[in-house]
Amino acid sequence: MNKQNLIGGRNPIIEALKSGREIEKILLSKGENKGSIKKIVGMAKDKGIPIQYVNKNKLDEMANTNHQGVIAIASAYKYKTLDDIMKRAEERNEAPFIIILDEIEDPHNLGAIMRTAECAGAHGIIIPKRRSVGLTSTVAKTSAGAIEYLPVVKVSNIGYAIDELKNKGLWIYGADMDGEDYYFDKDLKGAIGLVIGNEGKGIGRLVKEKCDFLIKIPMKGKVSSLNASVATSVITYEILRQRT
Template identity: 45%
Template sequence: MKAEWLYGFNPVLEAIRSGRKIKTIYISKQRHEHIEKIIEIAKVEGICVEFAEKDFFDVRFHKGHQGIAATVEKKRLLSIEEILSIPEEKGEAPFFLVLDLIEDPRNLGAILRIADAVGIHGVIFQSHRSAKITSTVCKASSGAIEYVNIAEVVNIKHAIDKMKKLDITIIGAEAGSGLTYWDIDLKTSLALVIGSEGHGLRKTVRDACDFVVSLPMRGKVNSLNVSVATGIFAYEVIRQRSLKE
């Protein structure tokens, strides 16, 4: 199998729980907390467990490895067609997230954690000039990446065109827009488009949006972290959809 590394307790645990194929789990000889849980599940699943010195982890991973890592099958990314079919299969109004050149892997991981929390049907990002799915992204998602449908596309504008043909409303998030996010109906089929850190939406992407909305800012700092803003927008969608007619 094509393998990649995961590190951190939650990413490894959720990879096991989700059924991702795991070759070997490595546990620090100095780690004692919660290892019984991992070892017990690994034994049931027939997964090899090896113990290693702390240096084994320190030289391979960023801080936060928590003395546990695993070699796992690479996460399967879906095609845009597969992603777009999910809402109909679930009998739900489409809710997608499109990322316009998010570059920081920790931001990407945090956004994937939000996507899982609110039940987004799929996250679409562009292969060029964007953060890739890496062990750092998996760690930042705290294991939520195992449950999020992700499509990597060559051009997100083409993906947006495919969505529009399915009558999916494209809503861009951009600071300084004349509309706030509560000014529009978010109960409809929609895709929320989030721009990159520092640059926002590219003009061609912004022009492809049906609406561009922003968060009202009353403080002295003119923007929020991209993952925080994504969370606020996403939960407004959930709030509106939960309201009784």
């Protein structure tokens, strides 16, 4: 983890929260819940920032300064808005193509997905605020530079974001092993959102219900599913093939 993205100490974290700086997660030493720590917890909850309680030894290992029982992990890059993604598609005179990630937790998966998405011409990525990795330094490194060009939007609720995309004319396709059709049998040339689920659980039930179509990848071996970033790559390049 890049220590430049770590903020240690109570007052510096309070000021970072006040300033509106993007914070991925706040780590608290177990048992700390009084005074300014209580204030930090309240501010974090108001902003929807995840809080994790850890042993003090972990904070000691992470910090290069006096952390006072709390460390904030700041975003490596700034997030964009849904309008930024739509504008990108409009400027290219292309039908919007957006990848929606439902609780992807591995930074290497997110970075790899960003790299594929940028190479294949996707206009942006949507991730949830909770139970999802954000734009950390590991993600930036794994993306091989794609993070500099591809807009990433962080939303409070994936379901609401899907509803907004539908209102903008997008069809939503969910990648799911129980899908009715193979991905290559569907017409993927229009304005679409592609939903990729969590590495272990897949797409959540509520998000799955929001999808217009569920599509699957053929599995001929003993293993029943692909890595999330690989599955994204397979379907994304079929979308590119059809659109070109």
